Amino acid sequence: MKFIVSRTTVSLTENRKPCEEAAEEELTPLDYRTVRSMEEAKKKVWYKDWLEGGVNHRVEDGMVVCDKKTKERQWVVDIATLEELLLFQNKYSEIEIAGSAPFKETSREIKILGPQRK
Amino acid sequence: MANDVQLSDIVKDVASSFDSTFASNWWSNVLEHLSGRKLFYVILGISAFVVFAAAAVGLDAMNIGYRTAYGVTREIPWGVLIGAYVFFVVTSTGLCIVSSIGHVFGVQEFMPIAKRSVFLAIVTILAGFTVIFFDIENPFRMALYNVISPNLTSNIWWMGTLYGAYMFFMIVEFILLLVGSHKYAMYAGLLGLISGVSAHSNLGGIFGMLHARPYWYGPFMPIYFIASAMMSGCAAIIFFTYLGYKINNEKMDKPMERALQAVGKLATLLIAILMFFYTWKIITGLVGDPSEVAAFKAELAGPYAVNFWGFEVAMGMVIPFILFLRSKFRNIGMMFVASTLMIIGIFMMRYDLVVVGQIVPSFYELGVKEYSSLLPYHPTFHEIMIVVGGMGIVAMTFLLGERVFQGHKSEIH
Numbered sequence: 001m002k003f004i005v006s007r008t009t010v011s012l013t014e015n016r017k018p019c020e021e022a023a024e025e026e027l028t029p030l031d032y033r034t035v036r037s038m039e040e041a042k043k044k045v046w047y048k049d050w051l052e053g054g055v056n057h058r059v060e061d062g063m064v065v066c067d068k069k070t071k072e073r074q075w076v077v078d079i080a081t082l083e084e085l086l087l088f089q090n091k092y093s094e095i096e097i098a099g100s101a102p103f104k105e106t107s108r109e110i111k112i113l114g115p116q117r118k
Numbered sequence: 119m120a121n122d123v124q125l126s127d128i129v130k131d132v133a134s135s136f137d138s139t140f141a142s143n144w145w146s147n148v149l150e151h152l153s154g155r156k157l158f159y160v161i162l163g164i165s166a167f168v169v170f171a172a173a174a175v176g177l178d179a180m181n182i183g184y185r186t187a188y189g190v191t192r193e194i195p196w197g198v199l200i201g202a203y204v205f206f207v208v209t210s211t212g213l214c215i216v217s218s219i220g221h222v223f224g225v226q227e228f229m230p231i232a233k234r235s236v237f238l239a240i241v242t243i244l245a246g247f248t249v250i251f252f253d254i255e256n257p258f259r260m261a262l263y264n265v266i267s268p269n270l271t272s273n274i275w276w277m278g279t280l281y282g283a284y285m286f287f288m289i290v291e292f293i294l295l296l297v298g299s300h301k302y303a304m305y306a307g308l309l310g311l312i313s314g315v316s317a318h319s320n321l322g323g324i325f326g327m328l329h330a331r332p333y334w335y336g337p338f339m340p341i342y343f344i345a346s347a348m349m350s351g352c353a354a355i356i357f358f359t360y361l362g363y364k365i366n367n368e369k370m371d372k373p374m375e376r377a378l379q380a381v382g383k384l385a386t387l388l389i390a391i392l393m394f395f396y397t398w399k400i401i402t403g404l405v406g407d408p409s410e411v412a413a414f415k416a417e418l419a420g421p422y423a424v425n426f427w428g429f430e431v432a433m434g435m436v437i438p439f440i441l442f443l444r445s446k447f448r449n450i451g452m453m454f455v456a457s458t459l460m461i462i463g464i465f466m467m468r469y470d471l472v473v474v475g476q477i478v479p480s481f482y483e484l485g486v487k488e489y490s491s492l493l494p495y496h497p498t499f500h501e502i503m504i505v506v507g508g509m510g511i512v513a514m515t516f517l518l519g520e521r522v523f524q525g526h527k528s529e530i531h
Contacts, residue, residue: 008227034367046524090462100372
């Protein structure tokens with residue numbers, strides 16, 4: 001399973017790898033809008049931009065959603081088993097698993113809470 | 119037993135049913151319609167009309183003369199326009215400071231709020247400049263002499279210069295954020311932050327360095343201005359982010375939820391700090407000079423008591439503080455209500471700060487017969503319209519910003 005991986009502070013001057021295992025990948029953001037149907041969406045002020053900015057428009061979990069055309073680069077780790085997760089936690093001491101911004105590939109994030117050594 | 123029902127139980131019940139009240143349903147319907155195509159443009163049009171009408175009224179005030187158009191006098195030269203100017207620039211600086219925690223200092227939790235906050239910081243400072251434009255008799259001369267004849271010992275010269283630099287850096291930062299140049303945006307943000315904090319504490323200094331006005335005088339003002347700016351910034355971030363998501367019908371993702379939770383916690387801490395500041399300011403003020411005591415009495419139990427207790431204390435601090443705690447920083451709707459109340463209360467804080475500092479005559483302590491009572495001040499139609507125009511500018515540009523920048527998405531992760 002893919003997890004976005006991040007630190008509590010990020011460097012804005014360089015794109016620093018948050019951990020050894022991280023690989024940078026292009027992910028597809030999902031654009032959810034809180035309306036129940038496409039008909040309702042058509043009446044909204046954002047509809048045209050939403051339609052043109054994405055593909056595969058559909059209704060999911062009572063909301064309309066699409067895959068955005070513009071991909072986002074994110075640091076990602078692939079963790080398949082609970083053992084691997086525990087090893088990861090052991091290595092970085094304190095981690096937190098949280099929801100991330102929704103992507104087609106994942107909506108989970110591992111935050112490494114300890115300081116990063118250069 | 120029915121007789122054993124306690125008042126606290128009733129309060130608990132009312133509070134727990136808060137989410138399902140008629141008011142919240144009504145409000146969600148309003149927001150639902152706001153994102154509709156027609157109504158969005160109707161509200162945008164109304165905001166534009168308000169700005170246009172305010173500009174017309176402001177120009178009329180220039181034409182007939184401020185002495186006639188405004189409620190200010192020789193004794194009370196700073197009225198609601200200065201109060202509104204302070205309100206807008208305080209909000210702008212607060213937006214800059216709070217958002218800089220993320221995009222300047224790299225705290226990831228605060229990152230999602232960056233773009234919208236920087237945009238709103240520019241919008242609110244522009245609204246502030248517009249309001250003060252109509253307060254200065256000859257604003258063009260001010261801009262000219264600021265450059266060709268600077269008075270380095272004047273706080274007001276520093277205010278104009280530093281806020282000018284602040285606005286420039288914020289605009290540069292926003293453009294750099296838009297083009298995705300985060301490294302340089304961070305440098306511009308840092309310069310914006312430094313100039314903003316300098317400008318804003320200097321604005322506090324304008325009040326704090328006036329010996330003749332004991333209500334303001336002292337080192338408290340610059341510190342208070344920065345702390346209250348951060349509080350305003352937190353309220354504005356929660357308020358506008360919530361509205362932005364409703365307008366775009368976007369599902370709030372987890373990072374944004376966490377960002378708003380962090381901002382809510384910071385707001386709660388700042389409210390507590392402000393309450394502490396207020397308490398000691400009042401206690402020390404009540405043992406000050408007779409004119410300072412008179413000003414505080416006017417605020418606590420005189421003609422400004424409703425403003426103070428109702429708006430500043432209850433709406434600006436106490437109720438939002440309770441709502442934030444009660445929301446457990448998870449109920450974003452409740453945090454939005456708290457921030458709305460804060461914004462209203464904070465506006466009145468700025469108004470009272472400016473006006474109450476002047477209502478006690480300068481010769482009060484000398485016992486001059488003509489100046490033995492508090493001076494009156496009432497904002498006129500012209501003044502109120504210009505303030506409403508400033509709010510119209512914020513509303514209009516906020517709506518346009520949501521439309522043009524499509525929810526101010528941040529790509530920094």
